[in-house]
Amino acid sequence: MFAESVAALLVTTVALLWLLRRSFLLPLPPGPRGHLFFGIPSTSLKTEPWKTYAGWGVQYGAPILCFRVYNRLTIILNNHTAAHDLLERRAAIYSGRPMSWMFHVICGRGPAVFNISGLDPRHAVYRRLLQSGLGAQAVKDYSPILEDEIGVLLRGLRETPAQFERHIRRNATAVIMKVAFGYSVLDDDDPFISTADESSKISGWAMAPGRWIVDYLPILRFVPAWFPFAQFQRQGAEWRKTLEFVSDVPHNWVKAQIAAGTNIPSFTSRLLKPGMSEEEEDIVKWCAGALYAGAADTTVSALISFIMLMALHPSIQFQARDEIDANIGRLPRVSDLDRLPLLRAILKEVMRFAPVGNLALPHQATQDDVYEAHRIPAGSTVIPNVWAILHDPELYPDPFVFDPARFFSGSGSASAGLSARAGQPDPYAYVWGFGRRRCPGIQFAEPALLLAMACILHTFVLQSAEDVQVEFTTGITSHIKPFGVRFTERWPDSQVPTSKVFSSDC
Ligand code: HEM
Numbered sequence: 001m002f003a004e005s006v007a008a009l010l011v012t013t014v015a016l017l018w019l020l021r022r023s024f025l026l027p028l029p030p031g032p033r034g035h036l037f038f039g040i041p042s043t044s045l046k047t048e049p050w051k052t053y054a055g056w057g058v059q060y061g062a063p064i065l066c067f068r069v070y071n072r073l074t075i076i077l078n079n080h081t082a083a084h085d086l087l088e089r090r091a092a093i094y095s096g097r098p099m100s101w102m103f104h105v106i107c108g109r110g111p112a113v114f115n116i117s118g119l120d121p122r123h124a125v126y127r128r129l130l131q132s133g134l135g136a137q138a139v140k141d142y143s144p145i146l147e148d149e150i151g152v153l154l155r156g157l158r159e160t161p162a163q164f165e166r167h168i169r170r171n172a173t174a175v176i177m178k179v180a181f182g183y184s185v186l187d188d189d190d191p192f193i194s195t196a197d198e199s200s201k202i203s204g205w206a207m208a209p210g211r212w213i214v215d216y217l218p219i220l221r222f223v224p225a226w227f228p229f230a231q232f233q234r235q236g237a238e239w240r241k242t243l244e245f246v247s248d249v250p251h252n253w254v255k256a257q258i259a260a261g262t263n264i265p266s267f268t269s270r271l272l273k274p275g276m277s278e279e280e281e282d283i284v285k286w287c288a289g290a291l292y293a294g295a296a297d298t299t300v301s302a303l304i305s306f307i308m309l310m311a312l313h314p315s316i317q318f319q320a321r322d323e324i325d326a327n328i329g330r331l332p333r334v335s336d337l338d339r340l341p342l343l344r345a346i347l348k349e350v351m352r353f354a355p356v357g358n359l360a361l362p363h364q365a366t367q368d369d370v371y372e373a374h375r376i377p378a379g380s381t382v383i384p385n386v387w388a389i390l391h392d393p394e395l396y397p398d399p400f401v402f403d404p405a406r407f408f409s410g411s412g413s414a415s416a417g418l419s420a421r422a423g424q425p426d427p428y429a430y431v432w433g434f435g436r437r438r439c440p441g442i443q444f445a446e447p448a449l450l451l452a453m454a455c456i457l458h459t460f461v462l463q464s465a466e467d468v469q470v471e472f473t474t475g476i477t478s479h480i481k482p483f484g485v486r487f488t489e490r491w492p493d494s495q496v497p498t499s500k501v502f503s504s505d506c
Pocket residue numbers: 113114115130134290291292294295298299302356357360361362363431432433434435436437438439440441442444445
């Protein structure tokens with residue numbers, strides 16, 4: 001008996017040692033190692049880093065890469081299998097967010113939905129509230145808001161088409177401010193319009209790898225702002241004010257409206273209950289703020305890409321317009337969208353060709369792990385290279401060709417002339433992110449985008465110069481760099497009364 005116990009102990013010890021040895025001795029995934037102390041210079045990641053990562057994938061012949069900036073490790077997942085295996089199948093240990101001392105602590109954004117760790121109990125509460133507030137039923141309730149705001153958008157495009165970006169941005173902000181807070185954006189100078197754009201830029205700057213010394217030496221967060229080298233404290237304090245404006249002002253505005261009995265139903269007013277604890281109210285505030293932060297810049301990027309790509313591809317534009325004319329025959333409404341399969345395929349192709357988030361958002365490994373004989377240490381930042389996946393020629397032949405037929409197998413006039421390439425993987429598996437951090441706004445974003453797309457094509461013909469070079473901006477969300485698009489009205493005033501075209505009742 002004694003001998004058996006000793007043998008069992010020995011076997012267990014050897015097995016444990018073997019396992020430990022295996023994971024400690026396994027190499028990190030391949031990738032550029034850079035300088036012994038500094039690692040990779042962060043300046044090399046300033047412009048379109050997704051292309052740099054894809055290039056490294058070819059150079060090192062591996063779909064999963066590793067590099068270091070100072071003392072922080074980043075793992076890049078350059079293909080769909082690695083992204084799926086780690087971020088979906090092992091979501092339990094890949095749902096963290098990398099700590100950004102600059103953004104989370106100095107700018108005060110730690111508790112935000114986007115930033116909170118997947119292990120924090122608040123994460124599950126946030127997700128539950130967002131899913132119920134953005135689910136199919138909620139979207140039905142918000143349809144009148146979408147339809148009303150489309151009227152304002154079309155009017156703006158008609159009056160000052162050259163400013164189409166400004167109109168699109170106004171529309172995205174107005175919709176989400178109404179949904180989240182019941183707040184009406186009345187004019188283009190509303191502070192929430194410019195702040196949406198600014199907040200998104202601040203998030204990108206504050207989380208840029210290698211930019212803030214405090215991210216690599218967190219002890220520096222205690223250095224006072226007046227200290228000569230503490231520029232990060234001064235900049236952080238300024239950004240904090242802008243970001244707090246976005247979360248606190250509308251929340252307090254809803255509370256004041258409720259107290260005065262003048263509130264209109266919104267995500268926030270539905271969730272705020274008398275006698276709520278401070279903690280519960282704080283959760284509501286961060287969730288509503290996440291609607292604004294999640295929706296405002298992303299939908300702008302997708303819609304602007306759509307407009308530019310339609311202007312560059314008139315034959316696809318006209319087929320989509322024919323589908324709208326044949327299946328609906330008037331200004332579309334939310335309830336009509338299921339009758340526009342070609343338009344949905346176009347949206348998928350816009351999001352594949354010009355992804356809104358080329359690197360989604362970074363996840364963090366919360367435990368040591370081993371993948372394909374490589375070690376992934378706990379605490380590593382894990383980035384899915386969505387751009388590389390969506391431009392992988394094995395998944396999407398001729399990936400740099402804009403071709404909605406990849407996702408359209410319909411028949412009839414709308415499909416005439418489209419190449420028979422349907423059946424390529426649905427880009428929605430990647431463009432919305434992965435696992436437990438996947439975008440909770442999908443059910444809201446898709447109809448909002450489709451409605452705007454359908455109404456724009458119903459109302460205007462879009463044209464651009466032919467020799468335009470499509471280029472992209474770098475940021476958490478990426479945009480096609482703007483070029484001129486001409487909007488020609490399909491229904492001159494004399495034929496269709498304005499109120500008929502632009503009212504949501506028609
Ligand atoms: C074109 C539109 C949109 C795209 C492409 C998009 C894409 C994404 C992506 C890639 C992520 C990160 C997922 C990950 O970490 O794996 C994300 C997260 C998120 N999105 Fe969206 N999104 C869009 C619209 C929206 C809208 C309309 C809302 C809300 C109304 C929203 C709310 C959020 C929130 C709250 C998160 C954070 C989830 C978390 O960290 O747990 N998004 N989105």
